[in-house]
Amino acid sequence: MSAGARFQRLHRLWVTDNAARWKTNYSIVVCTLAYGLFNSLVLGRNESSVTWEAIGLCFVLAGVSSVRYCFQSSKKFRGARLAGRDIPVLRRPVLTVMGAAAAAIFVTLANVVPFSGLEAAVVDERFRRLSTGNLNDARLRKAMEMAEVSRKLNIRAHPSVVSKFTRRAIEASTSKPELRALAWQTAQACLGYRSFLNPPSPAKPAPTDSSMSELGWIVSISKGRHAADNLMASFGPFPFTVVSVKIAAWSDTPYGMAVYEPIGTGRNKGINSGPAFIVLQGKGGDLALDGLSAKHVEFDNLQIVYRGGRVVLQDVRFVNCNFRIEMRPSGVTFANELLAPGRVNFVSPLS
Amino acid sequence: MRGEGRGRVSFVAEFWNEVRPFAVPLLADLAKWLLLFLAVGLLHLFLRALLLMGYNPSRIAVFEAIDYWLAVSLIAVFAVNLFMRIVVESIRIFIESFRRAKS
Numbered sequence: 001m002s003a004g005a006r007f008q009r010l011h012r013l014w015v016t017d018n019a020a021r022w023k024t025n026y027s028i029v030v031c032t033l034a035y036g037l038f039n040s041l042v043l044g045r046n047e048s049s050v051t052w053e054a055i056g057l058c059f060v061l062a063g064v065s066s067v068r069y070c071f072q073s074s075k076k077f078r079g080a081r082l083a084g085r086d087i088p089v090l091r092r093p094v095l096t097v098m099g100a101a102a103a104a105i106f107v108t109l110a111n112v113v114p115f116s117g118l119e120a121a122v123v124d125e126r127f128r129r130l131s132t133g134n135l136n137d138a139r140l141r142k143a144m145e146m147a148e149v150s151r152k153l154n155i156r157a158h159p160s161v162v163s164k165f166t167r168r169a170i171e172a173s174t175s176k177p178e179l180r181a182l183a184w185q186t187a188q189a190c191l192g193y194r195s196f197l198n199p200p201s202p203a204k205p206a207p208t209d210s211s212m213s214e215l216g217w218i219v220s221i222s223k224g225r226h227a228a229d230n231l232m233a234s235f236g237p238f239p240f241t242v243v244s245v246k247i248a249a250w251s252d253t254p255y256g257m258a259v260y261e262p263i264g265t266g267r268n269k270g271i272n273s274g275p276a277f278i279v280l281q282g283k284g285g286d287l288a289l290d291g292l293s294a295k296h297v298e299f300d301n302l303q304i305v306y307r308g309g310r311v312v313l314q315d316v317r318f319v320n321c322n323f324r325i326e327m328r329p330s331g332v333t334f335a336n337e338l339l340a341p342g343r344v345n346f347v348s349p350l351s
Numbered sequence: 352m353r354g355e356g357r358g359r360v361s362f363v364a365e366f367w368n369e370v371r372p373f374a375v376p377l378l379a380d381l382a383k384w385l386l387l388f389l390a391v392g393l394l395h396l397f398l399r400a401l402l403l404m405g406y407n408p409s410r411i412a413v414f415e416a417i418d419y420w421l422a423v424s425l426i427a428v429f430a431v432n433l434f435m436r437i438v439v440e441s442i443r444i445f446i447e448s449f450r451r452a453k454s
Contacts (some may be wrong), residue, residue, distance in 0.1 A: 036420035
């Protein structure tokens with residue numbers, strides 16, 4: 001068979017022979033689906049690499065199918081050609097109309113109906129229902145699951161509803177000994193979800209100079225590139241889990257400057273200008289609050305660890321954080337403070 | 352005057368007759384693809400609704416994986432179809448123009 005005839009077959013497979021093309025398509029979908037499911041569910045491999053492999057597999061299978069179609073015997077091919085219509089005619093007009101209509105409705109609904117708002121309303125209603133009546137084991141588990149699922153699906157419930165339930169969970173952890181551990185665990189999950197609902201501050205990177213100490217990086221920040229020769233305000237030490245330090249505002253008075261240092265250090269004494277608000281960004285790693293003095297600071301995407309030690313927090317925000325708080329009186333007070341509207345102010349031990 | 356218009360075909364009809372052999376199979380294919388993508392989208396929404404209704408996430412995770420890999424394989428096969436059609440049609444047009452130029 002000539003090359004021209006083989007090309008005609010290839011053209012027929014991908015353009016006119018609907019039956020053969022869809023048979024090939026379905027076979028490839030089944031193979032790719034099986035490959036993806038086996039690798040992700042059975043072998044537990046990384047999803048992104050398997051996705052690229054699956055896409056590659058599709059192209060390979062399409063190539064194999066094309067070769068098979070082009071090189072099959074003429075007798076067999078004639079039979080296949082007679083079985084499927086080779087002339088491009090719309091064989092199933094009903095299917096066309098149904099598909100187009102359903103897709104049009106779906107696209108319209110997806111644009112007109114506020115799905116995210118509906119989902120948030122469902123989560124609100126569920127938290128409200130869980131808040132009323134006695135808290136028990138089942139309700140706490142449901143709330144914890146709800147907080148984790150809503151966060152995963154990026155559903156933004158009303159913060160006040162979440163705060164209300166979290167307060168009840170904190171209260172249950174102190175007043176009901178049989179629910180103590182579960183209620184505290186649920187409260188921490190809800191605190192994480194509550195911080196996820198806080199919008200992040202618009203911050204930008206500032207010219208910085210960093211040096212290493214035994215405990216981590218100390219970062220000095222200047223207002224502009226040319227101010228690097230002046231005495232700069234410094235912050236830290238930061239743990240390695242803090243991946244970037246950004247500034248959201250600048251203060252020309254010592255009182256308005258941000259603070260992030262061990263309690264009693266007074267690192268920025270004598271410096272008259274510095275960042276008024278700093279944003280510490282992480283990737284979900286730990287940051288311990290014990291022994292820390294922080295003022296005008298935002299903690300973003302970090303796991304906040306508090307073991308109930310000394311801490312001074314003034315005008316602090318937590319955005320998309322997880323919390324691991326030890327269940328002590330100071331820990332309970334801190335958890336309640338996290339639910340206060342606006343920014344967090346907390347000093348322990350109370351003077 | 353009447354007789355003049357008898358043999359004429361309107362521009363729209365002429366255009367449709369010209370593109371019909373290409374447009375009709377494309378429409379039929381498009382409808383099939385839309386239906387398949389719609390099914391995957393609806394399954395995704397259904398699973399989200401189940402999660403919000405409080406079903407066990409670990410059980411739903413298996414169906415979520417099926418939904419994800421189904422979507423990936425459909426998109427990949429759609430891309431393969433598009434790619435192959437473009438390549439095959441381009442080669443055909445090139446060969447035909449070459450033949451015409453030769454003759």
